[in-house]
Amino acid sequence: MIFPRDATRRTDHKAASETFYDVVVVGSGISGAIIAEQLSQAGKRVLVLEAAADEDRSLKGYEGFLSRFYAAASKDNQSPYPHNPNAPMPRSTDARRIWPGQPDSSAYLVQNGPFSSDTTYTRVLGGTTMHWEAKTPRMLPQDFHLRTMFGLGQDWPLTYDDLSPYYVQAERELGVSADVEHQSYLGATFDPGYVFPMHELPLSYLDKVVAKGVDGTFVELDGEQFELSVRAFPQARNGVPNAAYDNGKGYVPVGAVNTHQVEEGERCQGNNNCVPLCPVQAKYHAGKTLAKALQDGRVDLLTRTVASKVLVDPATGRVDGIEVKVYQDPESPQHTTMIMRGQIFVLAANAIENPRLMLASGLSGSSGLMGRNLMDHAYLLSWALLPEMAGTFRGTNCTGGIVDLRAGSFRRQQAAFAVDIHNDGWGWATGAPYSDLVDLVDQQNLFGAELRRALPDRISRQLLLALMIDVLPNESNRVTVDPAYTDQLGNMRPVISYTVPEYTMRGVAYARQFARQVFQRLGAADHTAYDPTDGAYLTYEGEGYVIRGGNHLAGTHMMGTNSRNSVVDAQQRSWDHPNLYLVGGGSMPTIGTSNVTLTMAALCYRSAERIIAQLQDELSARLQTPAPTELPMPTVVAAS
Amino acid sequence: MTSRRDLFIDLSVELTGYSRVQLLGTGMSERYLQALDEVLPDGMVDEFLATSAALPTMTIDAILRSETWGPVTRNIMILWYCGRWTALPDSWRAVHGTRPADSNHVISADSYQAGLQWVAAGAHPAGARQQGFGAWTVAPEEAAS
Numbered sequence: 001m002i003f004p005r006d007a008t009r010r011t012d013h014k015a016a017s018e019t020f021y022d023v024v025v026v027g028s029g030i031s032g033a034i035i036a037e038q039l040s041q042a043g044k045r046v047l048v049l050e051a052a053a054d055e056d057r058s059l060k061g062y063e064g065f066l067s068r069f070y071a072a073a074s075k076d077n078q079s080p081y082p083h084n085p086n087a088p089m090p091r092s093t094d095a096r097r098i099w100p101g102q103p104d105s106s107a108y109l110v111q112n113g114p115f116s117s118d119t120t121y122t123r124v125l126g127g128t129t130m131h132w133e134a135k136t137p138r139m140l141p142q143d144f145h146l147r148t149m150f151g152l153g154q155d156w157p158l159t160y161d162d163l164s165p166y167y168v169q170a171e172r173e174l175g176v177s178a179d180v181e182h183q184s185y186l187g188a189t190f191d192p193g194y195v196f197p198m199h200e201l202p203l204s205y206l207d208k209v210v211a212k213g214v215d216g217t218f219v220e221l222d223g224e225q226f227e228l229s230v231r232a233f234p235q236a237r238n239g240v241p242n243a244a245y246d247n248g249k250g251y252v253p254v255g256a257v258n259t260h261q262v263e264e265g266e267r268c269q270g271n272n273n274c275v276p277l278c279p280v281q282a283k284y285h286a287g288k289t290l291a292k293a294l295q296d297g298r299v300d301l302l303t304r305t306v307a308s309k310v311l312v313d314p315a316t317g318r319v320d321g322i323e324v325k326v327y328q329d330p331e332s333p334q335h336t337t338m339i340m341r342g343q344i345f346v347l348a349a350n351a352i353e354n355p356r357l358m359l360a361s362g363l364s365g366s367s368g369l370m371g372r373n374l375m376d377h378a379y380l381l382s383w384a385l386l387p388e389m390a391g392t393f394r395g396t397n398c399t400g401g402i403v404d405l406r407a408g409s410f411r412r413q414q415a416a417f418a419v420d421i422h423n424d425g426w427g428w429a430t431g432a433p434y435s436d437l438v439d440l441v442d443q444q445n446l447f448g449a450e451l452r453r454a455l456p457d458r459i460s461r462q463l464l465l466a467l468m469i470d471v472l473p474n475e476s477n478r479v480t481v482d483p484a485y486t487d488q489l490g491n492m493r494p495v496i497s498y499t500v501p502e503y504t505m506r507g508v509a510y511a512r513q514f515a516r517q518v519f520q521r522l523g524a525a526d527h528t529a530y531d532p533t534d535g536a537y538l539t540y541e542g543e544g545y546v547i548r549g550g551n552h553l554a555g556t557h558m559m560g561t562n563s564r565n566s567v568v569d570a571q572q573r574s575w576d577h578p579n580l581y582l583v584g585g586g587s588m589p590t591i592g593t594s595n596v597t598l599t600m601a602a603l604c605y606r607s608a609e610r611i612i613a614q615l616q617d618e619l620s621a622r623l624q625t626p627a628p629t630e631l632p633m634p635t636v637v638a639a640s
Numbered sequence: 641m642t643s644r645r646d647l648f649i650d651l652s653v654e655l656t657g658y659s660r661v662q663l664l665g666t667g668m669s670e671r672y673l674q675a676l677d678e679v680l681p682d683g684m685v686d687e688f689l690a691t692s693a694a695l696p697t698m699t700i701d702a703i704l705r706s707e708t709w710g711p712v713t714r715n716i717m718i719l720w721y722c723g724r725w726t727a728l729p730d731s732w733r734a735v736h737g738t739r740p741a742d743s744n745h746v747i748s749a750d751s752y753q754a755g756l757q758w759v760a761a762g763a764h765p766a767g768a769r770q771q772g773f774g775a776w777t778v779a780p781e782e783a784a785s
């Protein structure tokens with residue numbers, strides 16, 4: 001079982017709507033789960049509202065996902081999840097080319113262009129980490145001060161050192177496997193004696209083949225020399241626990257659970273399916289934190305409950321309720337509208353759904369920044385054939401990469417980037433190994449022993465570099481809503497306007513050169529080809545590129561130092577609504593070259609502390625006022 | 641008399657380059673035969689197996705060149721290697737008709753994992769599960785030898 005038995009049945013909608021909670025959280029993803037778990041530990045009563053259906057609450061449901069994934073013809077990363085018109089979600093296969101002035105509204109995300117991104121997120125119980133890849137690098141110290149250093153982007157109202165203790169908490173919860181000696185680079189520091197919960201996952205043979213050609217070589221950028229090396233990525237997947245963790249107390253991983261594979265233990269098996277789903281749950285997902293939150297009975301969870309409006313008292317600016325639409329059947333628009341109440345409200349629905357909900361509630365904020373500054377890493381793929389067998393298609397999707405160009409003075413002119421070496425070969429770019437097999441069988445007419453010999457030759461030498469490139473905030477990249485576009489429940493859908501910034505494109509052009517250089521050092525034959533008919537095809541300075549979405553959504557309710565330059569403060573509290581927190585990637589002012597989730601987890605630990613303190617403060621204040629306020633009666637509106 | 645499954649395995653050995661033991665070890669032979677029964681018009685699987693029973697007089701080359709059996713045979717190779725069925729070409733369907741099961745789909749969760757593509761890549765031993773923690777760090781067999 002992932003969740004305590006009947007945890008989702010503990011309360012019903014009527015009882016919940018008649019309860020005044022300490023905190024009401026929208027969204028059961030990693031952000032919401034961390035907040036709920038921390039508040040529950042502090043003895044607070046919490047209600048978590050989740051739009052998705054709850055069939056996935058048990059391990060049986062998880063395995064159902066898995067079967068659906070394996071059996072899906074199109075293995076895009078949403079393929080395990082059932083279609084739910086009442087809580088729709090984007091799929092990477094939705095993206096189409098868009099023409100000026102003609103938004104593409106055929107899929108859930110209305111793409112207003114000019115760039116049509118294939119970025120995705122998942123609206124299921126547990127949110128997007130149910131299928132993430134689980135790379136967990138910290139941001140670099142430089143990433144927090146880009147405006148001060150280079151006059152670019154926004155400074156954070158926080159430093160790396162401020163966030164460091166919360167990174168430690170996040171690394172514990174996610175169960176990060178990494179080695180401090182390989183993560184102390186480009187200014188990243190760790191407390192003396194710190195070790196990660198688990199040792200780093202060993203580099204793949206493919207990584208080592210790349211390292212042979214790359215380690216110890218240099219590139220020069222902006223007059224600075226950078227020595228390159230292949231390094232293991234920190235990952236939230238179970239490796240070998242580090243006995244030195246927590247001053248020698250060690251670390252007990254949250255085990256892999258699987259009804260028919262228990263005997264295989266809890267470590268990552270390297271079966272190369274991390275995205276979309278880990279078959280043995282060696283990979284962290286928010287269900288693990290949610291299960292803890294639900295353990296002690298102070299957290300109520302309601303699924304099939306879509307937050308549709310944030311209700312604000314115009315006199316005080318305080319949120320006094322969240323209107324929700326409750327459905328039974330995902331296929332039917334039948335629903336009941338109710339209001340959930342509490343002392344403090346937390347929106348943890350992700351960087352697209354948070355601003356969507358606020359804007360749909362008519363709350364664009366005093367800064368006017370709600371929904372603006374949408375960021376998502378730009379991925380450029382480059383692929384080549386190595387001169388030797390490298391054992392591609394073994395191990396987790398990615399174990400190592402080249403991260404030496406994540407920081408430097410060159411960032412004045414062009415975006416920094418990190419490089420993943422993909423253990424799943426050209427899969428992301430070409431559909432390998434299936435596409436290779438079809439070619440060998442259909443075009444080359446091979447069969448039998450010849451086929452058996454030819455296939456490894458084709459796939460075991462594949463090298464794919466995924467270059468993840470920084471994107472800075474830009475106010476015109478944004479999420480809006482439009483009453484012309486609604487879902488089955490009548491909720492307005494997100495409308496995305498997006499351009500890949502010029503600064504990023506300069507980074508893209510350099511990253512492509514960099515990949516070529518790496519291929520040359522390895523004697524690998526470049527097979528990269530960008531399809532001009534691809535919806536994500538862009539030209540820059542005469543060269544064409546295809547930019548893939550990074551699924552690292554951020555910036556849309558940015559944190560800052562005041563109510564004019566930001567939507568939330570450094571604790572993720574809304575400047576406009578003192579009892580409202582908007583948490584998750586949306587709060588991040590910049591994303592650097594770090595996959596965003598570890599940082600958002602750290603921010604959520606920090607916010608949880610602040611929320612607990614605020615509850616205490618407000619309780620003391622209330623105790624001093626003689627007449628306690630009556631609990632307002634819930635309004636129940638009939639089904640439409 | 642040779643059973644349907646034996647005929648199917650004999651043919652699959654020729655097509656895939658893997659031995660009888662290795663193919664049986666995937667645990668998928670019955671399921672794949674069933675998939676063929678679902679996709680091809682009634683009686684056609686037996687006709688096909690009868691044709692292949694004429695091996696080696698009837699060469700694989702000849703089967704692959706046959707308008708009728710070529711596309712089916714190629715699909716069987718993809719089935720063994722990837723665990724998925726690929727819809728037959730329109731020209732084939734125009735002659736032999738279409739069954740609803742003749743669509744692009746992965747046969748089952750097991751078939752995906754049992755695909756010989758993973759064996760070929762040295763990722764999983766045939767018929768067994770993945771190799772386990774850290775197995776990805778060592779050289780693949782071909783590179784080591």
Ligand SMILES: Cc1cc2nc3c(=O)[nH]c(=O)nc-3n(C[C@H](O)[C@H](O)[C@H](O)COP(=O)(O)OP(=O)(O)OC[C@H]3O[C@@H](n4cnc5c(N)ncnc54)[C@H](O)[C@@H]3O)c2cc1C
Pocket residue numbers: 026027028029030031032049050051052077087120121122123124125126127128129131132133134135136275305306307308348349350351353357550551552553583584585594595596597598600
């Ligand atoms: C394929 C893929 C790979 C990724 N790999 C990585 C990686 O390697 N490293 C990394 O750092 N990040 C990665 N990410 C990103 C990562 O998954 C997200 O950053 C993270 O999950 C966001 O967490 P969240 O809790 O803020 O939002 P989510 O996980 O999106 O959770 C939001 C929750 O809110 C619910 N919800 C939404 N709207 C409503 C509503 N109106 N009412 C009620 N509930 C609602 C949703 O159903 C969902 O459960 C990846 C993402 C994808 C898609």
Ligand code: SF4
Pocket residue numbers: 237267268269270271272273274275277278279280281282283395396397
């Ligand atoms: S490689 Fe496999 S076992 Fe390891 S985390 Fe990924 S899916 Fe899970």
